[in-house]
Amino acid sequence: MDKMPKWADVVLIPLISLILAALLSALVILGIGEDPVAAVKLMVNGALGSTYGWGYTLYYATNFMFTGLAVAVAAHAGLFNIGGEGQAMLGGLGVALVCLLIPWPHWTLALAFAALGAGIFGAAWAAIPAYLQAKRGSHIVITTIMFNFIAAAVLNYVLVNVLRPEGSMDPATERFPQAVHLPSLHELLAPIGINFSKSAPANVSLLVAMGACLFVWLLIWRTPLGYEIRSLGKSEPGARYAGISSVRTVMIAMLISGALAGMMAVNNVMGEAERLVLNATEGAGFIGIAVALMGRNHPFGVFLAAILFGFLYQGGAELALWTSIPRELIVVIQALVILFTGALDNMVRMPLEKIFLAVRRGQN
Amino acid sequence: MEFLTIIQILDSTVRLATPLLLACLAGLYSERAGIFDIGLEGKMLMAAFFSAAVAAVTGNVWLGLLAGIASSLLLAGLHGVASITFRGNQLISGVAINFLAAGMTVLIAQDWFQQGGRTPSLFSGGRFTPITLPFADSLSGVPVLGPVYSELLSGHSVLVYIAFLAVPATWWILFRTRFGLRLRAVGENPAAVDTAGVSVVGLRYGAVMICGLLCGIAGAYLATALQAGFVKDMTAGRGFIALAALIFAKWRPWHAMGACLLFGLLQAIALRFQNIQLGGIVIPVQAMDALPYVLTVVILAGFVGKAIPPRAGGEPYVKER
Numbered sequence: 073m074d075k076m077p078k079w080a081d082v083v084l085i086p087l088i089s090l091i092l093a094a095l096l097s098a099l100v101i102l103g104i105g106e107d108p109v110a111a112v113k114l115m116v117n118g119a120l121g122s123t124y125g126w127g128y129t130l131y132y133a134t135n136f137m138f139t140g141l142a143v144a145v146a147a148h149a150g151l152f153n154i155g156g157e158g159q160a161m162l163g164g165l166g167v168a169l170v171c172l173l174i175p176w177p178h179w180t181l182a183l184a185f186a187a188l189g190a191g192i193f194g195a196a197w198a199a200i201p202a203y204l205q206a207k208r209g210s211h212i213v214i215t216t217i218m219f220n221f222i223a224a225a226v227l228n229y230v231l232v233n234v235l236r237p238e239g240s241m242d243p244a245t246e247r248f249p250q251a252v253h254l255p256s257l258h259e260l261l262a263p264i265g266i267n268f269s270k271s272a273p274a275n276v277s278l279l280v281a282m283g284a285c286l287f288v289w290l291l292i293w294r295t296p297l298g299y300e301i302r303s304l305g306k307s308e309p310g311a312r313y314a315g316i317s318s319v320r321t322v323m324i325a326m327l328i329s330g331a332l333a334g335m336m337a338v339n340n341v342m343g344e345a346e347r348l349v350l351n352a353t354e355g356a357g358f359i360g361i362a363v364a365l366m367g368r369n370h371p372f373g374v375f376l377a378a379i380l381f382g383f384l385y386q387g388g389a390e391l392a393l394w395t396s397i398p399r400e401l402i403v404v405i406q407a408l409v410i411l412f413t414g415a416l417d418n419m420v421r422m423p424l425e426k427i428f429l430a431v432r433r434g435q436n
Numbered sequence: 437m438e439f440l441t442i443i444q445i446l447d448s449t450v451r452l453a454t455p456l457l458l459a460c461l462a463g464l465y466s467e468r469a470g471i472f473d474i475g476l477e478g479k480m481l482m483a484a485f486f487s488a489a490v491a492a493v494t495g496n497v498w499l500g501l502l503a504g505i506a507s508s509l510l511l512a513g514l515h516g517v518a519s520i521t522f523r524g525n526q527l528i529s530g531v532a533i534n535f536l537a538a539g540m541t542v543l544i545a546q547d548w549f550q551q552g553g554r555t556p557s558l559f560s561g562g563r564f565t566p567i568t569l570p571f572a573d574s575l576s577g578v579p580v581l582g583p584v585y586s587e588l589l590s591g592h593s594v595l596v597y598i599a600f601l602a603v604p605a606t607w608w609i610l611f612r613t614r615f616g617l618r619l620r621a622v623g624e625n626p627a628a629v630d631t632a633g634v635s636v637v638g639l640r641y642g643a644v645m646i647c648g649l650l651c652g653i654a655g656a657y658l659a660t661a662l663q664a665g666f667v668k669d670m671t672a673g674r675g676f677i678a679l680a681a682l683i684f685a686k687w688r689p690w691h692a693m694g695a696c697l698l699f700g701l702l703q704a705i706a707l708r709f710q711n712i713q714l715g716g717i718v719i720p721v722q723a724m725d726a727l728p729y730v731l732t733v734v735i736l737a738g739f740v741g742k743a744i745p746p747r748a749g750g751e752p753y754v755k756e757r
Contacts, residue, residue, distance in 0.1 A: 154527070204736065208738050213527050401539065414528035415524035415532055
C-alpha cells in the first residue's frame, strides 16, 4: 500500500517545495532591501502582462521544454543527464551546418532537417558518455559534466577558426539565409486575427516543443521501449531478469535524451539569433534539471514547469531592467527549486507521509 | 625555450595548481566517505566572494579567510543536511549548491558594493602577500638551483604552502589514523562501520565539513592571493577540474597533487601561449582548455588504468531496512 495518495505525490509535494522556494526567494529579496510584493507584481506584469512579455516567456519556455524533456527521459532510465548544456551546444552546430550549407527552398523543409541535424548532433554528443556508462561503468554524471566543458571548447574552436566569416571579429557564424527564417508567433497568429507582439522571439519551434512533449509521453507510457526504459530505471537487476538489455536501453534512452537537448537549438539558434554565437545556450541545459525535477519527469509537468521558468526568466529580466535586483536572482530561485524539489525532497515528504498515515489510521 | 621561461611557467603552474589542489583534497575527503560532491565549484565561489568582501571592508585578509571558510562550511552543512540527514540525491544537491553560490554571490556583491557583481580591488592588507623563503635572495645567483629556489619555490603566498602541506597531512590522516580508517570504511561499507558501533552520520558530516574547510581556503586563495578581489563566476570551472583531477588521481592524495600540477601546467601553458606549434602542427588553445576533461574521460573509460570510486559513494545510508 502506498503511504500517500497519488495526488499528494504529484501535486502536493511539488507545490509545498515550490512555496518553500518562493518564501526563501522573498527573504532574499527582502535581504537586499527590495520589496518582494512589488517585485512579483513587476515580474507578472513584465512577463505575462503583454503579448511582448508572453512572447519572451514562451520563447524561454520552448528552450526549457526541450532540455527538461531531455533530463526527464534520462531520469526514467535511472540516469542523470547533466550534459544537456553541451548537447544543446552541439545541437546548435548541427542547426548552423544544416542552415548554412544547404540552400533551402522553404522554411518548413529547413525546419524539419534542422531539427534532424540538431537531434543527431545532440545525440552524438550524448553517445560517448552513454556508451561509457553502459559498457565501461563510468559514471554518466561525471562524463556528461566533462563533455559540457569539451563542448564549450569545441564550439569555441569551430566558431573562432572555422565558421567565422572572413573579416569578422565576432566569434559567430554568418547570418542564416532569409529562406530559413522561422515564422514568429506574430506571423503565425496574424492571419487568424490575433495581434501578437512583433518583436518577441517566440516562434514556431514552440509547437515543435509541444510535439516533443507529446512524443515523450507516448514513448514512455505507450511503447514497449518506454516500458523497458522505466523498468531499467526502477530496478536494473529486475529489468535484466525480465530479459531487458541494459546496454541497449541505456544507449537508446541517452540518445533520445541528447537529441531532445540538441533540438533546443531549433528555437534559440534558428528561431531567435538566426546565426550561431558563442554561449548560445545561456545555461538552458542546466535549467532543464530544475524543470524536470519540478515537473516530476512527466511531459505535462515539464510543459508547465518550463512555462513557469520561462516566466521567471522574462520576469527576472524585467526586474533587472527596472529595479536594482540583478538577473542572478533567477539563478538563486532556480537553485532553491532544485534544492527543495530535488535534494530536500525527503524533508517535505517524510512529515507528509506521517500525516497521511495518521489520518488513515484515524479513519480505520 | 629558455631556462627562465620554463621556471616562470612552472611558477605559474604552482600558483594555478593551488586552488585545484585544495578543492581536489576537499573532494577527496568527501568522496572517500561516500558523499559525492559536485558542489566544490559553488563552495569555492562562495568562499571567494566572502573572503574578498570581508577583506575589502576590514582590510584584514585573515578575517577574509575566516569569512570565506565560514561561508563554505555553511554550504557544506547544507550538502550534509540534504544528502546525509534527508538522504537526498547528492548530485542534485551539488548542482543546487553551485547555482546557489553563482546567484547569491552576485546578488550580495551588487547589494553591498554596487560594482556590477564584483568586490572593490584589494590592496596590501587585504591580500595574502608573497613569502620570501630564507636565503632566497642571496641564493638566486647560484646557477640552476638558485632560480629554482628563489623563483619557483619561494615567493608564494602562505596558502600555497598550506595547500602543498595538506597533501602529506591528508595522506597521514587517511592512512595512518583511526579517523582516516573509519572515514575510508564508511565510504566502502557503511553498514560494517555502523555494526562496529561507530556513527556513520557523524563520520560523514565530519568528512563533508573538512571538505567545506578546504574549499573555503581554495576560494579565499582565488580572490585574495591569486587575484585581488572577487569577480562574477571567478572559479571558472576550477571546481570541476578539481573533480576531474580527483578521478584522475583515483582518490589518492599524492596522485591528486600530481594530477593538479599537471592540470595547472596545462592552464599555465594555455595562459602563456595562444596556439602552440609542434613540428608543423598547430595545437589550438581550445585543445589545451579541453585536455583535462578529455584525459579524465579517458581515465574514466578505463582504457588507461580504471578509476573505481569508493563503493558506497552516492548511496545514502539507511540504518534499518
